[in-house]
Amino acid sequence: MSNEAEDVLRIRTPIGVEYAWSAGTRSSAYLNGLLEGKLLGKRCPSCSRVYFPPRNGNCPMCGVLLGDDDVEVGPNGTVTTFCVVNVPFLGQKITPPYVAATILLDGADIGMQHLLQEVDAADVRMGMRVEPVWAPRDNWGPTMENITHFRPSGEPDVDYSDYAGQL
Template identity: 55%
Template sequence: MPRTLSAPVAVAFDYTRSTGPVLGRFLTGLRDGVVVGARTSDGRVVVPPPEFDPVTHQATTDFVQVASTGTVTSWVWVPEPVKGQPFDRPFAWALVTLDGADVPLLHALDVASPADVSTGMRVQVRWADERVGAITDIAGFEPVHDGGRGASGASLEAPSDDPVTGVITPVGLDYVYAASPEESLFYRSLAEGKLVGQRCPTCEKVYIPPRSACPADGSPTVEEVELPETGTVTTFCIVNVPFLGQKITPPYVSAYVLLDGADIAFLHLILDCAAEDVHMGMRVKAVWKPRDEWGTTIENISHFAPIDEPDADYETYKKYL
């Protein structure tokens, strides 16, 4: 058995970026099938245009159209592409100085092997089939066979009537999340229907879930303590607000439940009574899901439900608020 429990986590969101005028001009160009750079105060034509001049710090305003052909100034081979890169087969990244520009742009170069690429080789933009106003409108670079030069250097006229002002960028990352050894003990115990906490050897408080470091003392909790499935609602809120990624349909009561014998409350769901009937000091008991649905998770407990006991006296739980 591995020392710790682990599970995959996806952190994914489609970010909505507003571009501002300079990046907007660049992306508008890409959408319209042209590459737009800017002349900086040192006289260089830079692609993509910097938002602010590196020397004067003023916003960039002098836009220049450059060619879609250019020269490789550096490259690297990508034997194992990662998710999201322009090609899912081996390819090269290249720094390409487009004709009419003074500094290179980074993008992918579609060649079959490292033998097919060299510094100084001529390449051209391969446009994406569908262009939306994003850097991905350039599908990549490909070798130019006739070595031709495209039109470039013209100062740009007024921007398009329908400029790009925003771009949607999906950012999805996959992680493996591992629980600490102490948390793993807690979750594995849950898979056996038990609530197991640990006592801090220094301050003797009982933590559930147990901790790799007692937050008061910095020492790991050690001595295992099995706790009952009854406890007290110390405080709570009623969640009425829906949000992206939410797992439980509102309204629901998210409550701090202080198990009898524990020195810290944890958050769980209160059901089997009207939300407005939940109150501080209410005595509750864990309601477990059917055993065949159990895993190594606190979700084995479906929720906590009120029990027919008098409320806990405020004095008994006020120091846990």
């Protein structure tokens, strides 16, 4: 060695694991629906609850396997709960304040999280009716990101008693 190496004070120790992840048949039906702009859930054959997004297993209430048939839900829905995000954090893609809402899509029995925009955070409320805003179709993939966000639909608010069973 012509030159002495510098003192070693720190080393890189990266680790990682590489998976091939399979969505399974039921979640895949949902992903395939997204490619066509459809929101597809699955129904429990016992209690008739509709799950969206559908998982591959059983109804958590009844313990029986969800049905095979696709159940189209939405596209509009009702805000059941929401959170105003005021705090910046690492990796944040949207400038605060913004609203993360739990949206109960029409025909579904479980809420899903999505972004609520085109409305002042102070005006968001439980029972507010919302509609999806889709990304340009050329950009669609098997992902919920096909819907960039929800926005108020202008429909009258829904009474609490109408969604109290789906909170």
